[in-house]
Amino acid sequence: MPWPRIAPRWRRRSETRRRKNTSGGGEVRERGRLGDALSPPPGARWLRRALAPGLCTKSEDELFGFLGARTARAQAAPGRAWTALGSGAGPELRMKEWWVQVGLLGIPLLAVYLHIPPPQLSPELHSWKASGRFFTYKDRSIFYQDSWGAVGSSEIVVLLHGFPTSSYDWCKIWEGLTQRFHRVIALDFLGFGFSDKPRPHNYSIFEQASIVEGLLGHLGLQNQRINLLSHDYGDTVAQELLYRYKHNRTGRVLINSLCLSNGGIFPETHHPTLLQKVGQSTG
Numbered sequence: 001m002p003w004p005r006i007a008p009r010w011r012r013r014s015e016t017r018r019r020k021n022t023s024g025g026g027e028v029r030e031r032g033r034l035g036d037a038l039s040p041p042p043g044a045r046w047l048r049r050a051l052a053p054g055l056c057t058k059s060e061d062e063l064f065g066f067l068g069a070r071t072a073r074a075q076a077a078p079g080r081a082w083t084a085l086g087s088g089a090g091p092e093l094r095m096k097e098w099w100v101q102v103g104l105l106g107i108p109l110l111a112v113y114l115h116i117p118p119p120q121l122s123p124e125l126h127s128w129k130a131s132g133r134f135f136t137y138k139d140r141s142i143f144y145q146d147s148w149g150a151v152g153s154s155e156i157v158v159l160l161h162g163f164p165t166s167s168y169d170w171c172k173i174w175e176g177l178t179q180r181f182h183r184v185i186a187l188d189f190l191g192f193g194f195s196d197k198p199r200p201h202n203y204s205i206f207e208q209a210s211i212v213e214g215l216l217g218h219l220g221l222q223n224q225r226i227n228l229l230s231h232d233y234g235d236t237v238a239q240e241l242l243y244r245y246k247h248n249r250t251g252r253v254l255i256n257s258l259c260l261s262n263g264g265i266f267p268e269t270h271h272p273t274l275l276q277k278v279g280q281s282t283g
Helices: 008-020 022-038 042-051 058-067 070-076 091-114 123-131 167-180 205-218 233-246 274-282
Strands: 133-137 140-148 156-160 183-187 225-231 254-261
Touching: 123 140, 123 167, 133 205, 140 167, 140 205, 156 167, 156 205, 156 233, 167 183, 183 205, 205 233, 225 233, 233 254
Parallel strands: 156 183, 156 225, 225 254
Antiparallel strands: 133 140, 140 183
16 A cells, blocks of 8 residues: 655655564554654654653653654543644644643742832832821721812812822822812822732722722811812722712712823723733732
């Protein structure tokens, strides 16, 4: 029976093996040819052992390099993803091995990153913290800034920062705001800036909105009309406060005006990137 045409290097290998195993019968020669076609080249096996040593052993390499039986390999250990770079393995197996390699390399790096001590605060941040205050919301310490500004004005502005930053976002326009408004207030949301960061904790927009209400109650501003200036993550918190105000859910924040900057108006259509998801889960 004529041999099917494959690649020239595979045919030369199979012919050499057939000459060496003339006493082994056609079955051995056919297995040798299949192994030549499906087994990974030496360079790929070395790379696989270097990047994912737990996926194979020397005996497995020898066995499956000779037989090339990927189906038998899957039956022997169905939970393992085995393939070879540059071999005839399918894209699904290559994708599985790629994720395994990323996990093996990424998990130690993430563990090292999480144990790196935070950098020292800059003099500007030290000054920002020293000029601020804290209040307690449900046993959590929340940092805020409260500055009195323009004489003769009665307007109050509350600043809601974005993700993943803090009230320090507003430092460069703080002086300008105090020249326009009678009172300028900003806070660090729970889990941000100098506020407490409980872990584990089920962070939510609704809780952050309640914290804003709690801060205004702490400052005695429940019956004062407030101007809200928000950014990014703060936009969603501001929308929740607007909803509560419009539907008289709590009545703790009377909104005079609302300015949304660089944020989404429809939170249900937001699709965070992988980096945003990681930042949210580790923050």
